[in-house]
Amino acid sequence: MRIITTVAEMQTLVRDLRAAGSTIGCVPTMGALHDGHASLIKSAAEQHGTVITSIFVNPTQFAPTEDLSKYPRNLERDTLIVAQAGGTVIFAPTVDEMYPSGFSTSIHVGGITEVFEGARRPGHFDGVATIVAKLLIAMSPDEAYFGQKDYQQTLVVRTLVRDLGLPCTITVRDTVREADGLAMSSRNVYLNEEERAQASSLYRALILARTMIENGERRATEIEHAMSATLLQIPGLTIDYASVVMADTLATCDVLPEKTNVVLLLAVRIGTTRLIDNMRCTVGG
Amino acid sequence: MRIITTVAEMQTLVRDLRAAGSTIGCVPTMGALHDGHASLIKSAAEQHGTVITSIFVNPTQFAPTEDLSKYPRNLERDTLIVAQAGGTVIFAPTVDEMYPSGFSTSIHVGGITEVFEGARRPGHFDGVATIVAKLLIAMSPDEAYFGQKDYQQTLVVRTLVRDLGLPCTITVRDTVREADGLAMSSRNVYLNEEERAQASSLYRALILARTMIENGERRATEIEHAMSATLLQIPGLTIDYASVVMADTLATCDVLPEKTNVVLLLAVRIGTTRLIDNMRCTVGG
Numbered sequence: 001m002r003i004i005t006t007v008a009e010m011q012t013l014v015r016d017l018r019a020a021g022s023t024i025g026c027v028p029t030m031g032a033l034h035d036g037h038a039s040l041i042k043s044a045a046e047q048h049g050t051v052i053t054s055i056f057v058n059p060t061q062f063a064p065t066e067d068l069s070k071y072p073r074n075l076e077r078d079t080l081i082v083a084q085a086g087g088t089v090i091f092a093p094t095v096d097e098m099y100p101s102g103f104s105t106s107i108h109v110g111g112i113t114e115v116f117e118g119a120r121r122p123g124h125f126d127g128v129a130t131i132v133a134k135l136l137i138a139m140s141p142d143e144a145y146f147g148q149k150d151y152q153q154t155l156v157v158r159t160l161v162r163d164l165g166l167p168c169t170i171t172v173r174d175t176v177r178e179a180d181g182l183a184m185s186s187r188n189v190y191l192n193e194e195e196r197a198q199a200s201s202l203y204r205a206l207i208l209a210r211t212m213i214e215n216g217e218r219r220a221t222e223i224e225h226a227m228s229a230t231l232l233q234i235p236g237l238t239i240d241y242a243s244v245v246m247a248d249t250l251a252t253c254d255v256l257p258e259k260t261n262v263v264l265l266l267a268v269r270i271g272t273t274r275l276i277d278n279m280r281c282t283v284g285g
Numbered sequence: 286m287r288i289i290t291t292v293a294e295m296q297t298l299v300r301d302l303r304a305a306g307s308t309i310g311c312v313p314t315m316g317a318l319h320d321g322h323a324s325l326i327k328s329a330a331e332q333h334g335t336v337i338t339s340i341f342v343n344p345t346q347f348a349p350t351e352d353l354s355k356y357p358r359n360l361e362r363d364t365l366i367v368a369q370a371g372g373t374v375i376f377a378p379t380v381d382e383m384y385p386s387g388f389s390t391s392i393h394v395g396g397i398t399e400v401f402e403g404a405r406r407p408g409h410f411d412g413v414a415t416i417v418a419k420l421l422i423a424m425s426p427d428e429a430y431f432g433q434k435d436y437q438q439t440l441v442v443r444t445l446v447r448d449l450g451l452p453c454t455i456t457v458r459d460t461v462r463e464a465d466g467l468a469m470s471s472r473n474v475y476l477n478e479e480e481r482a483q484a485s486s487l488y489r490a491l492i493l494a495r496t497m498i499e500n501g502e503r504r505a506t507e508i509e510h511a512m513s514a515t516l517l518q519i520p521g522l523t524i525d526y527a528s529v530v531m532a533d534t535l536a537t538c539d540v541l542p543e544k545t546n547v548v549l550l551l552a553v554r555i556g557t558t559r560l561i562d563n564m565r566c567t568v569g570g
Contacts, residue, residue, distance in 0.1 A: 007450040019304070104395040105414070105448035111389045129390070137422075137450050163390035165292040165422050 001083050003090045007098075007138045010052075010091050014140050022049035026141035027087070028132060031055040032072040032186035036176035038085040040145040043173055045086030052139050053082045054091040056098065060106075061127030072186055091139060098134060106130050109156050109163070112250050116265055117152050117276070120240060128153055129160050136166050144168050149175040149183045151263060151278040152250065175277070177203065183277045190273040198234045199275060202266050205230040206279040209244065209264050213281050218256045220244050223264075231268055240267035240274070247280050258284040286368050288375045292383075292423045295376050299337075299425050307334035311426035312372070313417060316340040317357040317471035321461035323370040325430040328458055330371030337424050338367045339376040341383065345391075346412030357471055376424060383419060391415050394441050394448070397535050401550055402437050402561070405525055413438055414445050421451050429453050434460040434468045436548060436563040437535065460562070462488065468562045475558040483519045484560060487551050490515040491564040494529065494549045498566050503541045505529050508549075516553055525552035525559070532565050543569040 004010045014024055025044030029037050037053075044051040055078055062068035075092060082090055106126050112118075113125040136144060144161075146154050154172045161170055176184045181203025182196075191199055205227040212223055220243075227242040245252055247261035256262055260283050267276045289295045299309055310329030314322050322338070329336040340363055347353035360377060367375055391411050397403075398410040421429060429446075431439050439457045446455055460468045466488025467473065467481075476484055490512040497508055505528075512527040530537055532546035541547055545568050552561045 011450075011452045100447075102444075103448050104397075105392065105445055106395070107390065107392050109390050134448075134450055137452075159387075160390055162385075163388050163419075165296075165419055167296045167422075 001079055001090060002088065003079070003092055005091075005093055005097065007093065007134075010093075010138045011140070013089070014050075014052075017050050023143075024048055024050045024052065024139065024141040025143050025145065026052040026054065026091075026135075026139045027145045028054045028056075028135050030057045030071065030186065031075065031078050031092075032189075033078045033081040034176075034184045034186065034188075036147050036149065036184040038081055039176050040147060040173055041082060041085035041087045043171070044143065044145050045088075047143060048141075050089060051087045052089040052091050052141065053078075053087045054093075054135050054139065056091075056093055056131070056135070058098075058127060058131040059095060060099070060130060061124050063121055063123060066121070067187070067190075070190075072189055091135075093138075098131065107133050107160065109159050112152065112155050112159065115250055116241060116243070116267070120267070125153075125156050129156055132157050133160060133164060133166070136161070136168055141168055143171055145171050145173060147175060148172050148280075149185065149277065151265065151280075155248070155250070181207070183275075185275065187273060187275065191270065195270045195273065198237065198270055201231055201234050201237070202268065202275060202277040205242065205266060206264050206277060210279055210281050213244075213256065213262070213283060218283070220252065220254055220256060223256075227264065227266065231266070234270065236271060238269045240269065242266050242268075256283045286364055286375060287373065288364070288377055290376075290378055290382065292378065292419075295337075295423045296425070298374070299335075302335050308428075309333055309335045309337065309424065309426040310428045310430065311337040311339065311376075311420075311424045312430045313339045313341075313420050315342045315356065315471065316360065316363050316377075317474075318363045318366040319461075319469045319471065319473075321432050321434065321469040323366055324461050325432060325458055326367060326370035326372045328456070329428065329430050330373075332428060333426075335374060336372045337374040337376050337426065338363075338372045339378075339420050339424065341376075341378055341416070341420070343383075343412060343416040344380060345384070345415060346409050348406055348408060351406070352472070352475075357474055376420075378423075383416065392418050392445065394444050397437065397440050397444065400535055401526060401528070401552070405552070410438075410441050414441060417442050418445060418449060418451070421446070421453055426453055428456055430456050430458060432460060433457050433565075434470065434562065436550065436565075440533070440535070466492070468560075470560065472558060472560065476555065480555045480558065483522065483555055486516055486519050486522070487553065487560060487562040490527065490551060491549050491562060495564055495566050498529075498541065498547070498568060503568070505537065505539055505541060508541075512549065512551065516551070519555065521556065523554045525554065527551050527553075541568045 025048030107129040180200040310333035392414040465485040532548040
């Protein structure tokens with residue numbers, strides 16, 4: 001495994017690899033790798049001679065009240081997972097490398113960032129857009145892989161890459177889930193045993209809502225009420241949002257239009273842990 | 286002359302040229318080319334096998350009240366100037382190509398954009414930073430050339446490129462001047478004959494201030510008063526600013542520190558035309 005820690009070294013390596021005929025796939029992560037990340041790395045390794053996994057816990061996408069300091073970090077364990085999944089290079093820069101003294105640039109994607117996670121986590125998506133642009137400029141991949149679990153983030157990344165003209169294909173892969181349906185997430189380690197059992201309620205709520213849509217329900221409030229009711233059976237769970245919106249724009253719709261794609265979006269807090277999940281559905285058709 | 290109009294075609298061409306062993310120099314412009322631009326293109330042609338001149342009048346760096354619609358455009362004339370200066374490629378995208386429907390990304394450079402041009406032209410430097418990033422991503426040059434006339438812009442571009450990690454050297458060349466010292470600018474065509482004659486007062490004010498510094502004056506207010514007094518001899522001229530500040534940060538200083546670089550910054554209006562100019566000076570040493 002080649003571990004690179006500076007942008008300059010990364011850019012030199014990529015230029016050399018490309019000159020030697022390799023295409024480049026990359027998987028941007030914040031480390032604490034799980035099977036969801038491994039699945040992305042495997043996908044990339046099937047398509048590209050070089051797979052770069054970036055591991056960088058990006059401070060600017062955490063609000064001051066969030067879990068930056070306790071976010072799990074273990075480069076040694078992550079390196080094993082990358083190797084087993086077929087990754088060949090790790091890009092693990094320091095915070096000082098990515099945000100040197102005097103750093104003063106930020107990237108803002110408008111519109112889709114104003115709702116859901118963007119509304120609840122001030123500055124979060126500016127932090128995401130800025131670091132993703134920097135990582136894609138450093139690794140200049142032909143293709144970058146993201147998990148659908150952070151659904152709104154995938155829309156932000158697609159918009160960012162299209163708007164800046166970064167020469168990179170964005171590929172989004174399905175969320176990988178535990179046996180009981182819980183979406184894999186580095187933050188699941190924060191859950192105690194009871195909370196971990198309760199956390200499968202997000203998946204149950206999503207499946208219920210999807211079934212309602214499949215069975216012909218088109219009223220957004222009915223679908224949202226059903227998801228909320230499922231979630232609120234869990235004592236101590238609080239709901240940030242449980243919504244069904246248009247999949248590409250996150251626009252609300254009182255009645256789901258036929259032959260469109262919608263997305264079910266959930267964010268809840270169980271104890272002190274915030275969890276998100278989502279599911280895309282095709283309406284009718 | 287090869288004229289490219291799409292980002293995708295530009296990126297393909299650059300990749301092919303680089304694979305064939307050429308290095309790439311670029312000169313981002315808004316067209317209406319003059320000897321200042323030609324001098325940048327010549328500089329680039331001395332260093333690089335390929336010189337790309339971009340010609341794009343960027344609407345997002347004009348405020349609603351500014352001169353976007355009347356900004357001079359003449360691609361045929363510009364093409365001749367590029368060819369004579371040794372440029373080999375022109376990148377002339379349309380507004381729709383650079384800002385397609387749904388475009389919603391902007392780049393903000395903090396700090397140095399809050400004063401002078403940034404304070405007087407709301408949104409101007411966000412527009413500059415966003416388009417320069419897009420142009421550098423499209424042309425991916427080894428080296429990009431800018432004129433010092435837009436001094437604050439050169440600081441913004443340097444910060445942007447460093448912060449995003451764009452693999453590109455930024456080279457700033459001295460302002461090219463008319464015989465009477467007026468800085469070459471595409472906006473000089475707006476001046477009538479009388480105003481054109483008066484416009485050399487900017488250069489006289491800069492030379493006076495530089496001479497004062499060379500002769501030992503260190504009080505910023507004395508230097509600024511002298512520049513203002515020179516400018517205000519012109520009837521109908523109004524001053525936006527006439528300042529001496531630290532060259533790298535644009536920070537004010539009551540007393541110019543020895544062995545530092547400062548910059549004299551001027552912005553005035555003559556009739557309806559706004560002109561800017563500047564001069565870097567080393568203090569003592």
